[in-house]
Amino acid sequence: MPPRGRPRDAALDERIAAAVVALLAADGYEALTMEAVAAAANVSKPALYRRHASKASLVFSVVAARGEAMAVPDTGTVAGDLQLALEGFVAFLGAVDRAAVGDGLAQMTSDAEFAGRVQREVFDPDRERMVAVVERAVARGEVRPDVDARALLDDLAGVLVYRILLRHEVQGPAEVAALVDRALVGVLADAR
Amino acid sequence: MPPRGRPRDAALDERIAAAVVALLAADGYEALTMEAVAAAANVSKPALYRRHASKASLVFSVVAARGEAMAVPDTGTVAGDLQLALEGFVAFLGAVDRAAVGDGLAQMTSDAEFAGRVQREVFDPDRERMVAVVERAVARGEVRPDVDARALLDDLAGVLVYRILLRHEVQGPAEVAALVDRALVGVLADAR
DNA sequence: GTAGATACGGAACGCACGTAACGTATATGG
DNA sequence: CCATATACGTTACGTGCGTTCCGTATCTAC
Numbered sequence: 001m002p003p004r005g006r007p008r009d010a011a012l013d014e015r016i017a018a019a020v021v022a023l024l025a026a027d028g029y030e031a032l033t034m035e036a037v038a039a040a041a042n043v044s045k046p047a048l049y050r051r052h053a054s055k056a057s058l059v060f061s062v063v064a065a066r067g068e069a070m071a072v073p074d075t076g077t078v079a080g081d082l083q084l085a086l087e088g089f090v091a092f093l094g095a096v097d098r099a100a101v102g103d104g105l106a107q108m109t110s111d112a113e114f115a116g117r118v119q120r121e122v123f124d125p126d127r128e129r130m131v132a133v134v135e136r137a138v139a140r141g142e143v144r145p146d147v148d149a150r151a152l153l154d155d156l157a158g159v160l161v162y163r164i165l166l167r168h169e170v171q172g173p174a175e176v177a178a179l180v181d182r183a184l185v186g187v188l189a190d191a192r
Numbered sequence: 193m194p195p196r197g198r199p200r201d202a203a204l205d206e207r208i209a210a211a212v213v214a215l216l217a218a219d220g221y222e223a224l225t226m227e228a229v230a231a232a233a234n235v236s237k238p239a240l241y242r243r244h245a246s247k248a249s250l251v252f253s254v255v256a257a258r259g260e261a262m263a264v265p266d267t268g269t270v271a272g273d274l275q276l277a278l279e280g281f282v283a284f285l286g287a288v289d290r291a292a293v294g295d296g297l298a299q300m301t302s303d304a305e306f307a308g309r310v311q312r313e314v315f316d317p318d319r320e321r322m323v324a325v326v327e328r329a330v331a332r333g334e335v336r337p338d339v340d341a342r343a344l345l346d347d348l349a350g351v352l353v354y355r356i357l358l359r360h361e362v363q364g365p366a367e368v369a370a371l372v373d374r375a376l377v378g379v380l381a382d383a384r
Numbered sequence: 385g386t387a388g389a390t391a392c393g394g395a396a397c398g399c400a401c402g403t404a405a406c407g408t409a410t411a412t413g414g
Numbered sequence: 415c416c417a418t419a420t421a422c423g424t425t426a427c428g429t430g431c432g433t434t435c436c437g438t439a440t441c442t443a444c
Contacts, residue, residue, distance in 0.1 A: 005390025006440040012392090033430060044393045049432065102301030109294030109357045119359060148370070154359075155351045155374060161358070162350030165301045167311060178340070182347060186377025197420025198410040204422090225400060236423045241402070 008051075015041040016048065020062040029059065029100035056107040057114060059100055064121050072129050078137040078188075082180045083173070085130055086156060090171045093164045101165060127153050147187050156183055200242075207233040208240065212254040221251065221292035248299040249306060251292055256313050264321050270329040270380070274372045275365070277322060278348060282363045285356045293357060319345050339379050348375055 019041035023032050034055060038045045052058035073084035093101075108115040127150060134149040156179065163169040171179075211233035215224050226247060230237045244250035265276035285293075300307040319342060326341040348371065355361040363371075 002442070003390080004388075004442060006392080006442095008391065034432080035430075044395095045431095046394095046433085047392060050391075053432095055431070098302045102298035105301055105358065106294035106298035109297055110290045112360045115358060115360050123359070151370065151374065154355065155347065155371070158352075158354030159347045159350030162353050163346065166297065166307060166353070167315075167346075168304045168307055178343065179347070182343065182375075182378070185379075186374070194412075195420080196412060196418075198412095198422080200421065226402080227400075237402085238404090238424095239422060242421075245402095247401070 012041070012043050012047055013051065016043055016051065016058075017062045017065065019043075020059060021066065024059070024063075024097070024100075029097045029103070032059070034058075054107060054114075056100075056103045057117075060104060060114075060118065064118075067122075070126050070129060072133060074133070074136075078134065078142055079180055079184060081133045081137075082130075082156065082183070083176055085133070086160065086176045086180065087173060089157065089160060090164065090176060093160065094170075098165075105165065123157075127157070141189055143187055144189050152183055152187065156180075204233070204235050204239055205243065208235055208243065208250075209254045209257065211235075212251060213258065216251070216255075216289070216292075221289045221295070224251070226250075246299065246306075248295045249309075252296060252306075252310065256310075259314075262318050262321060264325060266325070266328075270326065270335055271372055271376060273325045273329070274322075274348065274375070275368055277325070278352065278368045278372065279365060281349065281352060282356065282368060285352065286362075290357075297357065315349075319349075333381055335379055336381050344375055344379065348372075 016037065019037050020032070023036055023040060032055075034045060034048060037043075037058070038048050041048075048058070052061060070085070070088060073081040075081050075084060104118070108118055130153050131149045134143060134147065134152065137143040138145050138147065159179065160171060163175075164171055169175075208229065211229050212224070215228055215232060224247075226237060226240060229235075229250070230240050233240075240250070244253060262277070262280060265273040267273050267276060296310070300310055322345050323341045326335060326339065326344065329335040330337050330339065351371065352363060355367075356363055361367075
């Protein structure tokens with residue numbers, strides 16, 4: 001049963017996405033107003049809000065759709081893989097528009113539905129990729145088989161979000177390495 | 193050299209704080225508008241903004257000033273102390289107004305100065321109290337003396353913020369215990 | 385082909401944060 | 415006493431998010 005009524009115009013979605021990307025690149029999140037998006041996309045505001053419930057949701061949808069998947073590292077050791085992946089995460093958090101991310105955090109905190117979308121579309125897929133990395137390490141006997149990979153990875157991601165976004169700490173390779181060390185003790189097979 | 197010009201009226205600060213507390217308790221952060229605060233406190237908006245640069249800052253200042261210091265646990269073991277402290281933290285994060293916290297996170301993310309205030313006035317003092325707890329454990333030989341207590345505590349706090357506020361996960365005693373376990377491996381003296 | 389449902393654009397609105405302009409009040413320093 | 419600096423209240427404003435109303439357009443179902 002196809003949906004009733006007049007269907008949405010897919011061309012509008014494309015124009016909206018293009019407008020968001022262009023305006024975001026030009027002047028950043030602060031200067032990105034919903035009216036500016038509507039104007040640049042030649043779209044009415046109601047049409048915009050029919051597709052995206054909030055500014056945070058609009059930007060997330062567009063950016064998440066264009067964002068390429070994370071690179072899955074394979075250095076030969078869990079420590080190396082985690083170091084690489086987390087340095088990429090740190091670089092990402094450091095490069096991103098803080099006003100945009102701040103707005104996103106606020107929305108996630110107070111809007112469980114939006115938070116669920118972010119999880120399903122970004123957090124969880126990336127985490128599963130890293131779960132595979134950990135399981136590889138288990139397979140080659142480097143990591144104890146009873147490891148809770150998802151908990152371990154959330155521990156790592158969570159503290160980096162906290163340190164970088166909330167505490168404004170710079171996390172260089174050394175800090176990441178120390179973090180990985182703390183996380184891997186008790187998980188490596190040889191360390192007992 | 194006393195400050196030039198007419199001094200601020202301290203009575204206004206008190207009335208503002210009282211108004212924020214009352215309105216917040218009555219209808220929550222969403223319903224708390226700056227105009228409502230000004231009206232309830234019998235204060236003009238400019239007077240309000242002379243004291244507090246933003247709504248988030250206003251609420252933080254008032255709440256932080258009234259918030260009582262955390263209870264420092266002393267169960268006899270680090271694991272027990274951490275469990276108790278973190279369960280208190282979890283309860284706090286679970287009980288707090290999510291719209292208010294979300295706004296606070298956004299402000300912290302994009303405003304380093306505000307983030308610094310929150311750190312100095314809340315995060316760091318509480319962390320130092322827990323550092324003392326860890327150092328007590330070191331003193332009685334329970335914890336290795338080369339432990340980085342602050343890093344350890346930030347690891348714990350960070351992941352709880354991430355899980356509770358951003359992932360909307362319920363963290364019960366079991367989850368907290370598992371988290372404490374992961375953090376303490378490699379730190380306890382007898383575990384080598 | 386007609387009815388019902390939904391989309392579109394245009395325009396206006398409500399709301400709330402944060403500022404600005406103005407006159408008045410209260411402090412310090414000479 | 416007078417100049418200067420800051421606070422206070424009133425009022426009005428600018429900006430931007432999100433909504434609503436309305437007339438028109440485009441689908442499906444019967």
